[in-house]
Amino acid sequence: MKKLFIVNSRADQKALARFRAAYARCSEENPDAASVIYTEFAGHAGEAASKATTEKDLLVVACGGDGTIHEVANSLAESDTPMAVIPLGTGNDFTRSVMDENHRSNPDVCVGDLFRDGYKIKDSDLIKVTSYDSDGNRIDASSAWCLNVASIGLDTEVQLRAKGKVLAHPNSGFVRSTAYISSALGCIFGNRTFNFRFTTLRGDGKPNESANTEYTLIAVCNASFYGDGFCPAPKAKIDDGLINVCAIDAVKLPRALYLLTKYKNGKHEGYKNVDTFVTTRITVEATGTKDLNGNYDGEDFSGHKVSFECYPGALKLAVYG
Secondary structure: OEEEEEEOOOOOHHHHHHHHHHHHHHHHHOOOOEEEEEOOOOOHHHHHHHHHOOOOOEEEEEEEOHHHHHHHHHHHOOOOOOEEEEEOOOOOOHHHHOOOHHHHHOHHHHHHHHHOOOEEEEEEEEEEEEEEOOOOOEOHHHOEEEOOEEEEEHHHHHHHHHHHHHHHOOOOHHHHHHHHHHHHHHHHOOOOOEEEEEEEOOOOOOOOEOOOOEEEEEEEEOOOOEOOOEOOOOOOOOOOOOEEEEEEEOOOHHHHHHHHHHHHOOOOOOOOOEEEEEEOEEEEEEOOOOOEEEEEOOEEEEEOEEEEEEEEEEEEEEEEO
16 A cells, blocks of 8 residues: 655754654655655645545555644545555644554654554554534534544643643654743633533433533543543543543632642542543533634634534555564
8 A cells, every 4th residue: 555644844843853854764665655745734644644645546645743643644534545544743632532642753763664664554543623603503624533632622722721831842752842831830820611501412321411610621432531641531442433522610729739640640539529421422512602712633623502412434545563
């Protein structure tokens, strides 16, 4: 199977340099096995992946961070074209669920395995996210496929702050590595209450409509990690046909600080103020006039009502080993 490497030109420069060296070495040994595209503009990765679906016997390799993976996955969803991933981003959160640390830390190892066909193609679920305005009209710009984690509430506010820090200090490795946790601590001292309710068919037999209308956050997960290593769904599997949900009540500051460390390490399940369950579909709706801000795979969206539905096997994913 021929490979098409779609590479985010704005990826981490050290990781990108290692990718370039490995690709040059492997393609010199086998020049007909692959081709590469370096992105030149916003949306280029998705555009290239969409064109690739017209070709047969082709593996598309998303090379970049979670944003690049999200973009390529959206173009390949419900197609016969499989996708592989090489982590070249900052957090690389999705890859924590699908590859070992050797591959996560070494893009040259990933390149070598792909050229040697050292992978297997498996079906992966996707979450279809559909946003609506207060009149019930679909918002196309805020609707997409989610491969990893979608969320609404405090974590979206944290993400916005973390992005700002990284953009303000693009050459600082320290800022990149600490942006999310420092932003989480900053936001947790501010507004921690978001007004929404959710309805779902729960897998644990509890009521399908949420008891509260004030929450700190809700995470809707296909995989386990987001936000540079936070773990809202430690038991999530990308191929089980289920969505793992974590909703945290609006809590006072001492409780929020306590739960933050648990949530970071995936140890929050079973604690008071934390509601976790599995489902196949969930709808979250604002209880006031203000729209909800959220993110899927790290990309921002908004809507008055948002539905999340699991589509089993909607993406063919190549995994190493």
